[in-house]
Amino acid sequence: MNETAISKLEIISSAELLKHWQGHRKLTRQLIERFPENELFSYSIGGMRTFALLAHELIGLSGPGIKGIVTGDWTASPEMDHFGGNLTNETKADLLRIWDEVTALLDAYWPQISAERFHDQVVAFGQYENSVISTILYFIDNEIHHRGQGYVYLRSLGIEPPAFWDRPF
Amino acid sequence: MNETAISKLEIISSAELLKHWQGHRKLTRQLIERFPENELFSYSIGGMRTFALLAHELIGLSGPGIKGIVTGDWTASPEMDHFGGNLTNETKADLLRIWDEVTALLDAYWPQISAERFHDQVVAFGQYENSVISTILYFIDNEIHHRGQGYVYLRSLGIEPPAFWDRPF
Numbered sequence: 001m002n003e004t005a006i007s008k009l010e011i012i013s014s015a016e017l018l019k020h021w022q023g024h025r026k027l028t029r030q031l032i033e034r035f036p037e038n039e040l041f042s043y044s045i046g047g048m049r050t051f052a053l054l055a056h057e058l059i060g061l062s063g064p065g066i067k068g069i070v071t072g073d074w075t076a077s078p079e080m081d082h083f084g085g086n087l088t089n090e091t092k093a094d095l096l097r098i099w100d101e102v103t104a105l106l107d108a109y110w111p112q113i114s115a116e117r118f119h120d121q122v123v124a125f126g127q128y129e130n131s132v133i134s135t136i137l138y139f140i141d142n143e144i145h146h147r148g149q150g151y152v153y154l155r156s157l158g159i160e161p162p163a164f165w166d167r168p169f
Numbered sequence: 170m171n172e173t174a175i176s177k178l179e180i181i182s183s184a185e186l187l188k189h190w191q192g193h194r195k196l197t198r199q200l201i202e203r204f205p206e207n208e209l210f211s212y213s214i215g216g217m218r219t220f221a222l223l224a225h226e227l228i229g230l231s232g233p234g235i236k237g238i239v240t241g242d243w244t245a246s247p248e249m250d251h252f253g254g255n256l257t258n259e260t261k262a263d264l265l266r267i268w269d270e271v272t273a274l275l276d277a278y279w280p281q282i283s284a285e286r287f288h289d290q291v292v293a294f295g296q297y298e299n300s301v302i303s304t305i306l307y308f309i310d311n312e313i314h315h316r317g318q319g320y321v322y323l324r325s326l327g328i329e330p331p332a333f334w335d336r337p338f
Binding site: 011012013014016017020024045046047048115118119133137138141142144145146147148149151152153154155156157158164165 | 180181182183185186189193214215216217284287288302306307310311313314315316317318320321322323324325326327333334
């Protein structure tokens, strides 16, 4: 690859990336909705985590992640600590409610990230050093990755998942 | 969301996005390598496609896709038509070789996309109208999605997949 031939101009705006991410999150929410209540918390393949546990990871990265990027505070915040304790009584409705709280959190924090800030280095969760943009792309990619796994869970349960391509942006 | 509060500056460069995509493609290549020869072409879950067939889709989108974006020629090119015919004798080595051809094709075509071009509209494969950047993000997201499914296939075969996070960028 000829590095010098590649334009140094930038090609995605902040608003576009938020729309892209929220579009993916909307699709993941639809996947959660399609799971039967019981299988959401009990079904898995090959010793992997249930889709509820995978969703907990996505929530735990996105919510505290955007807060950490904006505020520099990477300690677990009380409002995001929904899943630190006893999961015994958790329902699909609980999971969707918390999912929606993260959606609102993302919309609220995102405009506070200046364009220049995307190339600053951060140490996400006090452990993972990378640029802000790479950290955010990791959150999005990780969601697509685990959601793809949820598609297999649903298919193996004989349930049609939502269309992958049916997203904004 | 307050649209006016969001910076209109752009946040990812063309070179960064190519590196990001090729990093994902390298990981998918590692996943192909981990599959046993037979299961790559025969194993699936829930009536889904084998991982070889999913990889064919990824190859068929990425190679002709980048060529179409750059040249405007969306007809199947002879060199990318590897999978149009008889698959009977295809091996893992064949699949990896063609994967690598697409890697080289991406590196060759990518510098010909100007930064301004990323926001032009295209009708990919004569069917899917969207901006160049959205079309490329779709190719990448679709690869992460299907690769995540391949992770489940490997896990259910008792095989450890490569680490998802072990990518450049």
